[in-house]
Amino acid sequence: MRTACIIWIAFVLIGFQVQAQDSSDVKVLPIFQSKLERQLITQFESQPFFLLQSLDPGTNIYHDNWENLVLQLDKLAEKKKSNVQLLSDIFFYTHNRILKNYTTFASFAGTLSTGNYDCVTGTAVMGLLLDRYDLDYQIIELEGHVYIRGFVENIPFIIESTQPVNGLLVGERKVRNFEKKISEENTEPLFEPLNERIGYRTHARKQLKIAEIGLKELAGLQYYNDAVRKFEMGSFDEAYVQLIKGELLYPAPRITQFKGLMEKMILGD
Template structure:
């Protein structure tokens, strides 16, 4: 356990060092000191999710009640399918209230607003807590969680509060197949690789299992897209600096390069 904590701490320190090297000395990449603290010294995966729009004193009352409820049922977790159902539906009962695109983990904890990234993060953290084998699946436009138990696989689809716990094995196979690429990935322009294009059947190029840490990077990536769509390109670039240090995937890196080049070009034009 100590070795794992040291590894996680080392990863976070690498993230912090990389950020300090990539941003103008007169500006800070961090939104506030709490975010900086979480990213620089966190040894708990949950704090990587709490870093985005970090609150000084977050209200975790509903989250704590959820943990108390599930902990009381965890002695029966050997009844895998039953317990996974409890986890799935209790999460929606206590926390996941309103699907809101690009909402953060902290918004979910505070107000119940969530998206596929924050919802999947919560499920993964709980599965980690209760010792389940799971995969966080990243696709071009969506994230969901698979749980493995012996010869069975279960889907936890956070954005479907009634039908999102998929246990029928044929339905599980069909669900997974619907996200897997059906054509060879084609070369796309930078904005498309950054996930800014509309979803199409031909656009399915990503299907991969990622870690909790990498999912935290996707949360920053989503926030960058949100700010970019609002016309806040500089803020988007800051978020991408953090995103690519946490999870340097191709689309995050390419979106950063595209936006950095664009912002530098705008600065040069303004200086003429």
């Protein structure tokens, strides 16, 4: 019988521990990669701008391009003729100033510093700005994508952050057509954690709605995506650790089930 492992997770907040049968070895998996990551997760739950930067944070969590964008939008908000116009300003100025290059496996901190973004981080940027200007919205989580749906002056709108030219849809007909296109039932399994990050599937593919979520949950989905990336690289311990943090922020079935599969893989028989 080969030696099994005890994985003792040094995670003070949740006291997480996994134990295999007939254990004789101890394996320590550090949860936080830096003191800053720990601080952002444990102390900034109510401040999503900082919480979202917990994944791979840089040395500076204040960003000039963000401050310049907000300053410009604040001035436009003071002179706005309508909230519809403000919504348009938010969308197009954000793509001009922040969201530069669509890529895979982006982090929010990286989006702010480099302009590389995916649907999770792009949606997070837009959501923060909609919050700032008190515009009503929800984040819609699909099986492989996220986007924003909301109302402005009682008119429905969609923000598809990954489409810089045509990603703002305002009006009942446009919103209805968009959601009809992506919400038809498909017959494929909903849960495919080992090869399916958020944003992996093309927008043309029909997808099932999972939930309406907030910015904290988006932070958890960042860790889920990063766990998929690390899994694909063969870094199973690191993938598992990212799922622990993802589950803390957003205990969604896709995250908890993936974490359970990773526990079995790490512990073995």
